[in-house]
Amino acid sequence: xxxxxxxxxxxxxxxxxxxxxxxxxxxxxxxxxxxxxxxxxxxxxxxxxxxxxxxxxxxxxxxxxxxxxxxxxxxxxxxxxxxxxxxxxxxxxxxxxxxxxxxxxxxxxxxxxxxxxxxxxxxxxxxxxxxxxxxxxxxxxxxxxxxxxxxxxxxxxxxxxxxxxxxxxxxxxxxxxxxxxxxxxxxxxxxxxxxxxxxxxxxxxxxxxxxxxxxxxxxxxxxxxxxxxxxxxxxxxxxxxxxxxxxxxxxxxxxxxxxxxxxxx
Numbered sequence: 001x002x003x004x005x006x007x008x009x010x011x012x013x014x015x016x017x018x019x020x021x022x023x024x025x026x027x028x029x030x031x032x033x034x035x036x037x038x039x040x041x042x043x044x045x046x047x048x049x050x051x052x053x054x055x056x057x058x059x060x061x062x063x064x065x066x067x068x069x070x071x072x073x074x075x076x077x078x079x080x081x082x083x084x085x086x087x088x089x090x091x092x093x094x095x096x097x098x099x100x101x102x103x104x105x106x107x108x109x110x111x112x113x114x115x116x117x118x119x120x121x122x123x124x125x126x127x128x129x130x131x132x133x134x135x136x137x138x139x140x141x142x143x144x145x146x147x148x149x150x151x152x153x154x155x156x157x158x159x160x161x162x163x164x165x166x167x168x169x170x171x172x173x174x175x176x177x178x179x180x181x182x183x184x185x186x187x188x189x190x191x192x193x194x195x196x197x198x199x200x201x202x203x204x205x206x207x208x209x210x211x212x213x214x215x216x217x218x219x220x221x222x223x224x225x226x227x228x229x230x231x232x233x234x235x236x237x238x239x240x241x242x243x244x245x246x247x248x249x250x251x252x253x254x255x256x257x258x259x260x261x262x263x264x265x
């Protein structure tokens with residue numbers, strides 16, 4: 001399929017699903033699950049084709065500043081769609097599917113002066129994939145933490161807005177947050193470990209900042225999981241640690257890429 005066509009189909013399906021769900025929500029109706037999952041499945045399938053053409057180019061693996069967000073949004077969408085099969089979180093599609101088309105369209109109209117990676121080994125490819133998956137998982141965790149904080153605040157003030165009724169129970173949301181954090185820490189651990197094993201030097205000038213920020217983020221998230229398990233940390237404490245770790249991790253990836261690809265070119 002032509003990459004422009006697949007990108008267009010993906011963007012339109014995401015928007016159609018988001019608009020349909022938002023309309024049903026505002027009308028106090030339950031969205032038809034088959035319609036939602038049908039549009040969502042079509043969107044991530046077309047999006048996968050689009051991402052493949054963006055990342056796997058004839059000259060090598062292209063991980064440019066404007067291309068990687070499309071891959072991250074695809075991973076987030078895929079994870080949420082699979083999770084929605086077991087948990088009532090389909091209403092979370094509305095904000096995600098509204099933003100995903102932006103990530104799809106941007107790399108079609110603008111690109112960074114990134115040199116694609118040619119002749120990349122399977123081990124290095126696995127390291128890169130796990131890194132991006134970890135970033136995607138922690139993005140979900142950060143959004144989940146913000147929703148959880150909003151939900152907790154509104155309930156404490158006895159506010160029962162419709163948006164609260166559309167969200168899963170507070171306890172389920174909190175359990176989901178820490179499940180996501182555990183998955184993220186495992187992936188980040190594997191990413192850092194494979195980096196030290198398969199890359200020549202993780203502290204050379206161009207990647208030193210990325211390595212330091214990634215290790216710092218790993219320490220933050222690991223401390224949060226320890227605190228939750230041993231000391232029962234939750235609520236605002238979990239929110240602060242999650243968002244701090246997320247911002248450090250984003251600096252490791254997008255901060256480094258922004259400086260190298262856009263400021264120093």
